[in-house]
Amino acid sequence: MNLNWDNCPAVSRSPNVMSGALVFKHSRLPVSTLFENLEGGATVDQFLDWFPGPSREQVEAVIKFVKESARSENFIRPRHA
Numbered sequence: 001m002n003l004n005w006d007n008c009p010a011v012s013r014s015p016n017v018m019s020g021a022l023v024f025k026h027s028r029l030p031v032s033t034l035f036e037n038l039e040g041g042a043t044v045d046q047f048l049d050w051f052p053g054p055s056r057e058q059v060e061a062v063i064k065f066v067k068e069s070a071r072s073e074n075f076i077r078p079r080h081a
Contacts, residue, residue, distance in 0.1 A: 027053035
């Protein structure tokens with residue numbers, strides 16, 4: 001899934017922070033950590049307890065961004081072979 005993360009104010013990317021990984025703004029926590037934990041069955045509350053860096057608002061903004069992007073006409077769908 002290719003998303004334009006520039007449109008999500010809850011995240012940032014810099015070559016000097018976590019080797020350029022997408023992180024929650026004002027932290028060093030990769031956004032991928034959120035999805036890995038949710039895929040593993042964690043709740044948002046558990047994630048926030050385990051990783052105190054991001055705020056609830058940031059986590060909710062990231063989830064909302066992904067959901068809206070998946071529904072958007074701008075979502076890049078893979079071509080079927």
